[in-house]
Amino acid sequence: MKVTVVGAGAVGASCAEYIAIKDFASEVVLVDIKEGFAEGKAMDLMQTATLLGFDTKITGVTNDYSKTAGSDVAVITSGIPRKPGMSREELIGINAGIVKTVATSLIKHSPNVIIIVVSNPMDTMAYLAHKATGLPKNRIIGMGGALDSARFLYRLSEALGCPASDVAGMVIGGHSDTGMIPLTRLAVRNGVPVSEFLSTEKLAEVSEETKVGGATLTRLLGTSAWYAPGAAVSSMVQAILCDQKKMFPCSVMLDGEYGLKDICIGAPAIIGKNGVEKIVEIKLDAAEKALLAESADGVRKTNDLLEEATA
Numbered sequence: 001m002k003v004t005v006v007g008a009g010a011v012g013a014s015c016a017e018y019i020a021i022k023d024f025a026s027e028v029v030l031v032d033i034k035e036g037f038a039e040g041k042a043m044d045l046m047q048t049a050t051l052l053g054f055d056t057k058i059t060g061v062t063n064d065y066s067k068t069a070g071s072d073v074a075v076i077t078s079g080i081p082r083k084p085g086m087s088r089e090e091l092i093g094i095n096a097g098i099v100k101t102v103a104t105s106l107i108k109h110s111p112n113v114i115i116i117v118v119s120n121p122m123d124t125m126a127y128l129a130h131k132a133t134g135l136p137k138n139r140i141i142g143m144g145g146a147l148d149s150a151r152f153l154y155r156l157s158e159a160l161g162c163p164a165s166d167v168a169g170m171v172i173g174g175h176s177d178t179g180m181i182p183l184t185r186l187a188v189r190n191g192v193p194v195s196e197f198l199s200t201e202k203l204a205e206v207s208e209e210t211k212v213g214g215a216t217l218t219r220l221l222g223t224s225a226w227y228a229p230g231a232a233v234s235s236m237v238q239a240i241l242c243d244q245k246k247m248f249p250c251s252v253m254l255d256g257e258y259g260l261k262d263i264c265i266g267a268p269a270i271i272g273k274n275g276v277e278k279i280v281e282i283k284l285d286a287a288e289k290a291l292l293a294e295s296a297d298g299v300r301k302t303n304d305l306l307e308e309a310t311a
Contacts, residue, residue: 012077
């Protein structure tokens with residue numbers, strides 16, 4: 001099984017590293033526009049193979065999509081990352097052109113590929129990939145919800161003072177500081193609602209910390225995070241290549257689900273060999289429905305900016 005990762009920066013390199021370490025893919029191809037950069041990252045990663053015990057072949061190429069031919073899954077991380085004080089939406093003008101070019105180049109050489117979009121603003125970039133390629137909606141997935149949910153579970157386990165493996169829960173809605181909806185009502189610790197352990201006020205605090213999780217790291221690091229995004233992507237790629245039928249909250253094209261159409265936004269989905277195999281409609285209460293509608297309005301406004309940027 002072959003995976004292409006476009007963008008050999010911190011996020012792309014982390015994706016390649018985690019995919020290789022898990023040893024479920026035969027080959028990972030790193031692509032970058034900077035001469036020699038992807039080749040150097042690939043060589044560095046391959047020099048860990050005997051130390052970490054993986055057999056996945058990692059190769060790097062400079063802007064040569066012919067080397068990506070026959071990819072089963074492709075990950076688009078390319079584009080400029082966030083800097084402190086920037087919103088994800090501010091990246092739209094530059095990243096839209098990059099994502100459109102990358103997506104069409106991938107399809108040219110791998111017509112059956114499933115695409116995972118990481119570039120920000122992610123919901124809008126996933127929407128752009130749909131429009132630019134015309135692929136069936138099951139074959140383009142935005143990563144955001146998987147990452148947002150991991151950050152939610154981290155904050156929950158921190159508040160509970162328990163191992164992260166004890167907690168389960170998800171974040172739906174747009175991948176933005178204002179659009180995320182951590183579903184605290186449905187979160188559990190080993191099957192027990194977290195509301196049995198944490199106050200309403202503490203759960204609200206966890207929710208807010210989750211929403212600004214990316215901005216918090218950008219402020220601390222001076223750029224976007226990369227370890228957790230890379231791990232989120234590798235889990236999604238593994239679910240596809242190994243046909244795991246795992247449920248991830250991720251940005252998917254909705255066609256009536258949750259009362260929304262023609263929009264990519266975070267919702268739980270079953271991920272397997274065909275990409276998005278089923279969008280799961282969970283029962284939301286009135287407050288959650290209102291928040292999802294508000295989040296969708298925000299995503300649509302960013303999509304409108306996309307039309308202006310690409311007009």
